Amino acid sequence: MPIPSGLESEGYRGVIHKEPYGSTLVIGPFNAPVLLLLDPAIAALAAGNPVVLKPANTTPTVAALFQKLIPEYFAPEAVAIVTGGRSEIAELLELPFDFIFFTGSAAVGKVVMRAAAEHLTPVILELGGQNPTVVDASANLDVAVDQIAWGHNAISGQWCIAPGYVYVHRSIADDFIARLKRSITAMYGEDPSLSPDFARMISEHDAGRVVSYIQPEKVVHGGRFDVQARYVEPTILYPSTWDDPAMQQEIFGPVLPVLPYDDLSEVIDTIKRKPKALAAYIFSKNQVDIDRFLKSVSFGGGCVNQTNLHCWIDSLPFGGVGMSGMGKYYGKAGFDALSNTKSLLIGNPDKLLDVFPPYAGKDIARNLSVFAG
Structure with missing residues (x-):
């Protein structure tokens, strides 16, 4: 690694070593029970960390499959699996793990972070929140409605990067709603x-x-449900406002509020006053507006004229910011995040750099000048 030229001329070298943090706890969610357990585990293992996997208790079939397969392919000291619910997680969090990786809600993320603080354990928290989507007057609506209809309703809306609500320019709002309805029906x-x-x-x-978020007077598409069958129809609420029940939290379901807007500056100001989102999306052909949105609004990651697909690309570090989480992973970013970066200065064994007392009569400034350049 580059070091000051004065030190280099004295025979010194800068070296960076990547070392494992150590035992790593990976707590996975229910909505992608295989992917969001294995992706963090791969990052941890690639960096040399032994892993304890904790699948979601609401996906017992996946947990049972992992219980069967993990011992077949991994030594117990490399990868272990713990199943169960809240009590098992509570016991795990009492242990002095060297790293914790959690994917889930912000509420549980706070519990994990409090427990980690007891041992000063570093964490990656992949959380969620209300993900804003903006469709301006220049957008290709046929592209926008298909991306939003799929991005919001896939997995019945139960993924942390789904568009949470849509701001659409008032001049195209009716056309947008009509096309979005057709797109949902086509899918x-x-x-x-x-x-x-x-x-x-x-x-x-x-x-x-x-x-409970569905307001019948605002339903312009869908609205049917069967709670016992765990079914909620893809639903559009329009025109929505920030006072609506659906706008008070992450929906995590197939109910989509749509808000008309007139001024993008007001939209940006409103979004900036809300907790930072895991994802954000803008549909536009106006590069000035795209740049203004991206530079003004803080969020974990997102797309322009697309939704959701950024989280499928290993070369793009994935993670949240603020209330939507902390830390990035995927690919090399995951290896780096799960590694302790150990910086070393390798000295010249045959040359003394005299910076020691007594200082009287010594040109200390000259001796320290090796750190310049």
């Missing part, structure tokens, strides 16, 4: 409950929670 049919491509909510509790 999932007149009755999405019959579609093999439309998922169910993870639990009756979550189905009921999402249903």
Whole structure:
């Protein structure tokens, strides 16, 4: 590594070593129970860390599969798996792990971070939040509606990077709504409950929670549900406002509020007053507006004229900011995040750099000048 030229001329070298943090706890979510457990585990293992995996208790089939397969392919000291619910997680969090990787809600993320603080354990937290989407007057609506309809309703809206709400320019709002309705119907049919491509909510509790956000007077598409069957139809709420129940938290379900706007500056000011999102999206052909949005709004990552796909690309570091999480991973970023960077200055064994007392009569400034340049 580059070091001051004066030190280099004295025979010194700068070296960086990457070393494992140590035992790493990976707590996975329910919505991508394989991918979001294995991706962090791969980053940890690539950096040399032994891993304890904790699958979500709401995906017992996946947990049972991991319990069967992990011991077949890994030594227990390399990868272990712990199943169970809250009590098992609480016991795990009492242990002095060297690193913790958690994917889930902000509420549980705070619990994990408090527990990690007891041992000063570093963490990566992949959380969520309300992900803003902006569609301006210059946008290609056919592209925008398909991306948003898919991005919001895939996995029944239960992924942390789904568009959470849409700001659409008032001049194209009616056209946008009409096209979005057609796009949803084209993807999932007149009755999405019959579609093999439309998922169910993870639990009756979550189905009921999402249903509580539906305001019948604002439903312009969908609105049907069956809580016992964990089914909530892809639903559009329009015109939405920030006073609506659906705008008070991350929806994590197939209910999409749409808000009309007149001035992009006001939209940006509003979004900036909200907690920072994990993702954000803008559909526009106006590069000035695109640049203004991207430079003004802080978020973990996102797309321009696209949704969601940034999280599938290993060369793009993925993670949140603020309330949507901390730390980035994927590819080399994951290796770096799960490695301690050990910086070393290798001295010349045959040459003394005299910076020692007594200082009287010594030209200390000259001796220290090797650190310049």
